[in-house]
Amino acid sequence: MTSEPPESGLDELMRLSRQTVNEGKELDRKEQQRLEQRQVVQGALKGLREIGVTVTVEQLKQVATPEIIEEVDSLKYQQGTEGLRRLITRLANDLEKCVDDVSASNPDMVPIQRSVKTLVILLELLSSIQ
Numbered sequence: 001m002t003s004e005p006p007e008s009g010l011d012e013l014m015r016l017s018r019q020t021v022n023e024g025k026e027l028d029r030k031e032q033q034r035l036e037q038r039q040v041v042q043g044a045l046k047g048l049r050e051i052g053v054t055v056t057v058e059q060l061k062q063v064a065t066p067e068i069i070e071e072v073d074s075l076k077y078q079q080g081t082e083g084l085r086r087l088i089t090r091l092a093n094d095l096e097k098c099v100d101d102v103s104a105s106n107p108d109m110v111p112i113q114r115s116v117k118t119l120v121i122l123l124e125l126l127s128s129i130q
Helices: 009-063 066-075 082-105 107-129
Strands: none
Touching: 009 066, 066 082, 082 107
């Protein structure tokens, strides 16, 4: 049985240095993979959001005024949702005023009036907690 000579201190330091460098490279490689995966996922999510926005705008074209559609189109490229929240609040308030005017002369509209007022309050709550 042959025994290997004991490692010198310098050899041990060199081995540990190589091991540390290799582990560092492996960590860097894994971090790079995570970054690439994150970018792929973010790209996919962005694509899904864009599809959702496109579908929603197409639905709006069937019911909304051209001014609303134009405003929503301009909001697609803005960061955040502040512009959309202002638009929704404005429309909800306009709807509430119209329903109030109609229900003043038509008692059958009172349940609809309450529903619209409830909707306006809930939309305000949603805007304030986002």
